[in-house]
Amino acid sequence: MLLPHPTADQISLATVLSVLGDPTRLGIVAYLARREGMPMNCSQFLDLGSKTNLSYHLAKLREAGITHAEVLGTSRLITLRRDDLDARFPGLLDSVIAGAKDFPLAFKGIEAMDA
Amino acid sequence: MLLPHPTADQISLATVLSVLGDPTRLGIVAYLARREGMPMNCSQFLDLGSKTNLSYHLAKLREAGITHAEVLGTSRLITLRRDDLDARFPGLLDSVIAGAKDFPLAFKGIEAMDA
Numbered sequence: 001m002l003l004p005h006p007t008a009d010q011i012s013l014a015t016v017l018s019v020l021g022d023p024t025r026l027g028i029v030a031y032l033a034r035r036e037g038m039p040m041n042c043s044q045f046l047d048l049g050s051k052t053n054l055s056y057h058l059a060k061l062r063e064a065g066i067t068h069a070e071v072l073g074t075s076r077l078i079t080l081r082r083d084d085l086d087a088r089f090p091g092l093l094d095s096v097i098a099g100a101k102d103f104p105l106a107f108k109g110i111e112a113m114d115a
Numbered sequence: 116m117l118l119p120h121p122t123a124d125q126i127s128l129a130t131v132l133s134v135l136g137d138p139t140r141l142g143i144v145a146y147l148a149r150r151e152g153m154p155m156n157c158s159q160f161l162d163l164g165s166k167t168n169l170s171y172h173l174a175k176l177r178e179a180g181i182t183h184a185e186v187l188g189t190s191r192l193i194t195l196r197r198d199d200l201d202a203r204f205p206g207l208l209d210s211v212i213a214g215a216k217d218f219p220l221a222f223k224g225i226e227a228m229d230a
Contacts, residue, residue: 020132
């Protein structure tokens with residue numbers, strides 16, 4: 001099943017920035033960036049928030065065009081829309097990801113998951 | 116008179132992104148970027164919104180550490196905090212400014228003012 005996604009042309013700078021401007025969502029994006037090319041399952045972000053909370057944040061990211069989500073059975077496979085974002089706003093995603101490295105909250109759960 | 120500003124270290128990525136994620140504020144930032152080094156007065160943004168509306172947006176930008184504002188008599192002189200932002204989040208401001216060029220709303224007032 002494919003959830004609704006904006007096309008690349010529909011991705012808006014104001015929406016992308018506003019949706020990225022949240023510690024939990026920055027944490028999710030930073031994590032996806034570190035595992036690029038490897039689709040992540042919702043449950044792998046559980047250290048960043050409750051299930052309900054994460055569903056909300058993941059929907060925001062998808063609706064803004066920052067992530068791509070595919071429903072596969074009971075799982076949701078999430079990837080960054082790097083090509084679309086890089087084409088629309090060159091350099092933006094890289095600078096955000098680099099900035100999120102200084103962001104301890106964003107990496108709290110990530111380090112634990114890597115251990 | 117100097118209004119309250121965060122120090123460079125206090126500038127938060129999440130706050131900067133969230134505050135930039137608004138069409139009017141993107142318009143203000145794009146305009147400041149085009150006139151860099153030249154402090155702008157509040158009234159020069161009036162095409163982007165009403166006075167009350169602009170005061171709100173300009174306060175948001177200042178409190179997030181994106182702009183510097185100085186009260187001089189009845190004027191407020193506004194500049195981008197480019198050095199601080201570039202040091203904290205390299206490339207972010209440039210990619211946002213470049214993206215705001217595709218943003219017709221942001222430049223509506225600007226073209227009129229340039230004419």
